[in-house]
Amino acid sequence: MRRALHGLLLCALWSVPAVAGTFKLKDGTRFEAKVRSYDPATQTLYLTTADGKQASYTMAQLDGRSVYQVNASLIPSDDPKAQLLAANFARDAGLYAHAARRYAKAVQLDPSMRAAVEPEVTKLKRVAAEGCMANARAAIAKGDTSEAEKWLKALIEKLPGEPEAAQASSMLDQYYAQTRAVEVARVEQKSSEALKKDIAQGKRRYEEMVDKTKKALQARGSGQAENLFRNALSDGQAVLKELDGIQDKYDEPEVQERVVEYRQIVTDQMVEVHLHIASQLATQSDYKGAQREVNQALALDSKNERALSMRARIEEYSSQGIGWRGWL
């Protein structure tokens, strides 16, 4: 039954558009052809070339991004089967967000397709998790701990059920506090002994904030995580208050400059915490709560790209009714 369904879906792929597209191979070769089908099991695209010959290319031979761009625009936006197979192609081409969007679209158009979509989404999560871990490891090999942390956090937040997420959680132990300690040390190096003494208490509180944020990312339950995130924010507020006092105490421009740098480090961490809470709330479809957190992040740093991006994403997902992590 499943094989029959698979075969049916395979036949339906890109049979709708009769328009030929320009295909590009990884070696740069270009040619005109029409898509007949795509087999996700072997990642093979079956084509009819301009001179009527039948050809097939594997994803390893194709420039997947280019093929997706050319052909996806020919797919009817109201055809759930075509959406599913375009999603499969996007996934195999490494375009995970596009794949996720199309899987969600397929189910939205035809809820009875959920059974066919689910195993494909499972594969999507698998390859995406492998990709994230590979990127994290590549960054670690280059000594770029902040890039590594980005991928580890993406794994934990976006793909929590995958084995790589558990691995990422334990890897955070090594990199999370270390990355931030480097930032503090950079400013501390330029600070006078008197300022270092004044900043010591705030520094300890900041370290507690970082530790709580890390533990929240590693927490199993969302309730426990939110409590830790909220406590981390309280620590952040306390550090900012300390910095206010220090700023009032000194008139020297050099000290004022250092305080601004310390403040930036604390603010960055607070923005990050607000965005983690926002992501958690959005996952629970609490878009208003998520938006509130993003707004608080933007109140701290109005130009923060991640906050602006998340605000746009929340607005899009809440208006489309797809769900924050419809593909997860």
Add this chain to the structure above:
Amino acid sequence: MRLQILFVAALLLPLSTACKSTPSEDLPCVCGTPMGDLEGCTHPLCLAGRNNPDNPDCVCGTLEIPAAKKE
């Protein structure tokens, strides 16, 4: 009088431009970056389902059939 008009215009100009652009319009198109491929792109053109012509790696604008190819 002329000076007053100029003064009022100078006051209103920043206000009018502030109303026209929202901060999200400044978001870069991240299509083609590994994180962009995972998270999706929130550049206004991409969110609107259109391709960003300034980014050769942008593959957005694919959820609708272009009008010319509909027939």
